[in-house]
Ligand SMILES: CSC[C@H]1O[C@H](OP(=O)(O)O)[C@H](O)[C@@H]1O
């Protein structure tokens with residue numbers, strides 16, 4: 351049996367804390383230079399592909415969006431050899447035609463966060479990666495195809511507003527985001543995507559619409575109860591999409607995500623402090 355060298359990471363969001371389709375599981379605790387990840391990483395096999403699963407908020411949903419240690423989560427994935435990450439997230443819909451239960455394979459972001467650390471490159475190393483297209487085109491294509499074959503309504507592209515939270519939006523904010531043309535709203539994906547790009551890991555998301563946020567006059571304002579109920583009703587579809595997408599993302603990448611740092615580091619290598627080399631070596635050693 352052919353075994354792929356590509357290790358695929360899966361980050362599960364609200365309602366997706368485990369995946370029974372992953373076999374031969376081992377639980378791996380990783381200490382990172384950036385502190386504690388959300389939980390132990392679960393490494394196993396899906397068919398002939400090695401996958402590493404991490405529940406974004408930890409098992410038991412213990413870590414709030416603003417408290418997520420995105421750097422530790424992405425660094426841990428890199429340490430385990432992950433080169434492509436598929437993420438699953440619950441989102442509110444900002445458009446009539448994105449009905450709760452639909453999947454959106456988002457392709458853009460608007461940043462409305464205020465309390466987040468979103469770069470690895472501080473303390474003596476400066477890097478500016480490209481982020482005009484924040485999601486990996488190869489992974490997006492695989493997710494659109496996989497989602498299409500499950501019978502769920504899938505929207506190819508959409509702008510994800512990343513709000514701070516943990517409170518949901520006010521009606522005025524929700525209407526403002528609609529006037530900007532945004533499609534969905536959530537609290538977690540932007541920093542993950544930025545850090546994955548900085549770590550040269552491909553990243554894409556299955557955003558599952560769970561509610562109409564609070565702008566829709568015909569629907570009650572979003573509640574956790576509503577998000578959880580829609581997620582539970584649809585989480586098996588998300589698992590199906592992942593099972594179909596994982597083998598499809600093991601071929602050689604044609605995107606530029608895995609060389610994103612090649613021309614991004616501004617710092618003269620001779621000035622990089624030893625401490626920064628130790629902290630960032632996993633990410634920058636091949637360039638400096
Ligand atoms: C439970 S509603 C709000 C919560 O759900 C989303 O989480 P995730 O992206 O991890 O699925 C949203 O971003 C909030 O964190």
Ligand SMILES: Nc1ncnc2[nH]cnc12
Pocket residue numbers: 440441442443513518519535536537560561562563564572577
């Ligand atoms: N309406 C909403 N706002 C922010 N995050 C969400 N996650 C699911 N629904 C959401």
